[in-house]
Amino acid sequence: xxxxxxxxxxxNAQIQLNAGRRSFLKNSVLVGGAAAIGAISATPASASGExxxxxxxxxxxxxxxxxxxxxxxxxSSHEAHVIRRNVEWLTADPVSSVSFTPLHELDGIITPxxxxxxxxxxxxxxxxxxxxxxxxHGLVDTPLVFTLEDLKxxxxxxxxxxxxxxxxxxxxxxxxxxxxxxFTHGMIHNVMYTGVKLRDVLNEAGIKPTAKWLLVEGxxxxxxxxxxxxxxxxxxxxxxFKMNGEALRPEQGYPMRxxxxxxxxxxxxxxxxxxxxxxxxxxxxEETSKYxxxxxxxxxxxxxxxxxxxxxxxxxxxQAPVLHGKGRLVISGLAWSxxxxxxxxxxxxxxxxxxxxxxxxxxxxxxSVHRFYLDIDWNGEPLYLQSRAIDEENNVQxxxxxxxxxxxVNSIYHNxxxxxxxxxxxxxxxxxxxx
Ligand code: MTE
Ligand code: CO
Numbered sequence: 001x002x003x004x005x006x007x008x009x010x011x012n013a014q015i016q017l018n019a020g021r022r023s024f025l026k027n028s029v030l031v032g033g034a035a036a037i038g039a040i041s042a043t044p045a046s047a048s049g050e051x052x053x054x055x056x057x058x059x060x061x062x063x064x065x066x067x068x069x070x071x072x073x074x075x076s077s078h079e080a081h082v083i084r085r086n087v088e089w090l091t092a093d094p095v096s097s098v099s100f101t102p103l104h105e106l107d108g109i110i111t112p113x114x115x116x117x118x119x120x121x122x123x124x125x126x127x128x129x130x131x132x133x134x135x136x137h138g139l140v141d142t143p144l145v146f147t148l149e150d151l152k153x154x155x156x157x158x159x160x161x162x163x164x165x166x167x168x169x170x171x172x173x174x175x176x177x178x179x180x181x182x183f184t185h186g187m188i189h190n191v192m193y194t195g196v197k198l199r200d201v202l203n204e205a206g207i208k209p210t211a212k213w214l215l216v217e218g219x220x221x222x223x224x225x226x227x228x229x230x231x232x233x234x235x236x237x238x239x240x241f242k243m244n245g246e247a248l249r250p251e252q253g254y255p256m257r258x259x260x261x262x263x264x265x266x267x268x269x270x271x272x273x274x275x276x277x278x279x280x281x282x283x284x285x286e287e288t289s290k291y292x293x294x295x296x297x298x299x300x301x302x303x304x305x306x307x308x309x310x311x312x313x314x315x316x317x318x319q320a321p322v323l324h325g326k327g328r329l330v331i332s333g334l335a336w337s338x339x340x341x342x343x344x345x346x347x348x349x350x351x352x353x354x355x356x357x358x359x360x361x362x363x364x365x366x367x368s369v370h371r372f373y374l375d376i377d378w379n380g381e382p383l384y385l386q387s388r389a390i391d392e393e394n395n396v397q398x399x400x401x402x403x404x405x406x407x408x409v410n411s412i413y414h415n416x417x418x419x420x421x422x423x424x425x426x427x428x429x430x431x432x433x434x435x
Contacts (some may be wrong), residue, residue, distance in 0.1 A: 016151060044076070068236065074114075081105075084115055085182060090171075095123040096222070098165065100186030103334065104320040109160070109362050109369050113244050116189035118251040119165050122222030125163055125271045129255040132219065134239070138277035141206030148255050154196035154204075159238065160368040162336045164307050165265040166189040169419075170412035173404070176420075176431040181317040184419065184431060188336070190369040191252075193259050195240030198233050202277070213279045216258055219273035227281040228260065228269045232305075236261050239272060261369035262367040263305040264336030264413075264433035296408030309397050310416035311345055311372070311389035322427030326380035335360075336369040344390040345372040350385030351420060351434040352399065383423040384434055401435050 036062040043121070075082065084099035091097040101117040118124075137143040168187035171177045178184050214233050228237070237308045238259040241248060248254040253270025263416030264302070293301040300325045315334035316322050322329060329383040332347075335342040341364050346355040358372040389397045407414075 004234055006250055018352065039286045049219055055339045079105075082115065084117060086368035087178070087183060093375060096121050096186060098167075100182045101189050102319075103181050103186050103188075103314045104317050105430060106314070107332065107371070109371050110244060111189035111191060113246065113249050113252075116191065116243075116249070116252060117165070117187050119187065119265065120220065120222070120251075120270075121224050122220050124250050125218075125220035126250055127219060127255060132255055132271075132273065134256065134273055134275070136201065136205045136275045136277070138215075138275075139208040139211040139279060140202075140277050141208070144205045146201070148241060151196055151201070151256065152241065154200045155286065156194055157238060158192055158194050159259070159261070160192045160365045161259060161261045162188055162190045162307075162367065162369045163259075163265045164310075164336070164338075166193070166307070169415040169417070172400070172417070172419075173409045173411060173415055174409040176260070176433050179431050180319040181312055181314050181419075182319060183317075185312045185314075185334075185374070187265070188334075188369070190334075190336075191243045192245070193238055193240035194242035194245070195238035195259060196257075198237035198239055198258070199210070199235075202275075205277075207277060210279045212280075213281050214267040215274075215276040215278060215282045216267075216272060217274040217276075218253075219271040224266075224269060225282065226269055228267060229257075229281075232260065260305075262307060262340075264307060267305065294409065294410040294412045296410060304414055307336070308416035309335075309337035309339065309389050309391040309395040309416060311341070311342075311387040311397055312419045313347070313387050313421055315386050316385065316423050316427070316429045317421050318429050318431055321429045322378070322423060326378045329376050329378040331358075331374040331376060331385060333358075333372055334369045334386065334388050335372055335389035336367075337389065337393075337395060338367060339395055340366045340392045341368075342370040342389050343392045343394075345370070346388045346390075347372075347374040348386040348388070349376065349383045352386050352388075352418065355388065380425055382425060383421075384423045384432070386418050388418055399435075400433060 002003045073360060082105040084100050084101065086097060086099040098119045099117055101111055102115055132148060134146045134151065139160070165187035169184055172184055212230050214228045214230065216226055216228055239256055240259045241256050243249065245253060253272065256272050257270045257273050258268050293304055295301060311333055313331060314320070315332050331347060341362065345358040345360060347358045348355045356374065358374045360370050360372050362371045364370055397416055397418055403415065403417045420432050420434050422430045
């Protein structure tokens, strides 16, 4: 391993979870746009006199594995640190818990299947597809029971959508808490789903005119249920059986899950086995659990299904510090909105005093993440990095303080506040707040 690779793997090994820590840098000294931006200096980062190019490595002399030795490929062993991680103290038991996507290691817009964050309430159901059925009943003309093969005979659609847990960034309401974008923002993944329209399947059963709501239920041990309003069900929901081209992973609901574009992750029922059509939300009939947002006065926001406009810089970030010193620096991140496409992302390097438009690169799909970049010439002075997304409905991502002024700090859900990363002169990066 060369020096840079070593430093990088050390940075990864030293991921700190600043449990209970409050690095509240209120009124901290800002750099006031001191880091110059403009023409990138023409110093290629790699021209540092390393002699690796002259060395004779094993892989240049020894023959490698032949085809067929890896019938299902996995990443290079040098990428072994690119994994989902969980925070042990967050939940009492791993069967009802969450693991986080390593956002700081990824690029582009697609989350590889093996590192999509997972959230289960009763562990991973290992389902034999031949023994799995989906039932549709309630206010329908003909109750129906489908096999997976039956479902695959409806016309298919391919769509790229983000799934964000409503609790993403939930630990950050009271202040900067977790030192890594994986933990502050990693309850999101963005996948291309192949599936069939929920509308087509409902129409097959025939919905009665009084039908207004669906109760959707998972086939896992938690038998998780959620109510979905009929307008959404008939609009853009899918029953998906493929993710990024291959069968859903067991963690993501194999053999079928509901896709509810732009809406809270908890409504995307995995291991989908039952859809009951009804005339009112199930929360009004019985105590069906649901996520809700507690306001400062003790009242709760009721239905907050749509996920808000949000963005975060994934690199540099605490788990992806700047290792190369001043000069060319690629600032990169993700932006998304449950309302549709992201139309603009601004980036600040001085804690929100000055903003400049970032470059969105890669496909822009509705209710999908967007990848953005800002390429700067870093003068080596500390940076306070922030990003701010604006969606096609002109919703603007708020500062954390603006959000707290309206919603207080009692909630754990729907925190879409602007994130700040402090990059020190030595490149070490931390989760902080500025105001
Ligand atoms: N569906 C079932 N059947 N059981 C569950 O525990 N968790 C929900 C939702 N669907 C859950 C479920 C929650 S809270 C979220 S955020 C998403 O699944 C997470 O999806 P993922 O595990 O694919 O990331
Ligand atoms: Co969730």
